[in-house]
Amino acid sequence: MSKAYARDTGQTICVTDSYRSYAEQVVTKQNRGGWAAAPGTSNHGLGKALDLCGGINNFGHPAHAWMQQNAPLYGWFHPSWAAAGGSLPEPWHWEFDEEKAAKAQANGTFKAPNVRA
Secondary structure (H helix, E strand, O other), rough: OHHHHHHHHOOEEEEEEEOOOHHHHHHHHHHHHHHHOOOOOOOOOOEEEEEEEEOOOOOOOOOHHHHHHHHHHOOEOHHHHHHOOOOOOOEEEEOOOOHHHHHHHHOOOOOOOOOOO
């Protein structure tokens, strides 16, 4: 996805947050209150969530639109609760879902990354 994003936008995907250890989840919850999941329940702690920047973090920005259109092809999605009309709007928050990736792969839309050994 990173290569496709760079090809299409001329930019790299900007990441502000990724995996959070339990201790980091505790600190994040203390600092962000309702904007953070309870420690132990965060998808960041499971390594399945990213917080992005560089325009992706703004609803209506072309970078966010690119993600909405293309991220599902790679198994990434923007949760409904994080949508502009969701219960906790977070344009920057994106999650990976193995089941959605498997469905995309089964229907031929999944774009597997090119990985060289």
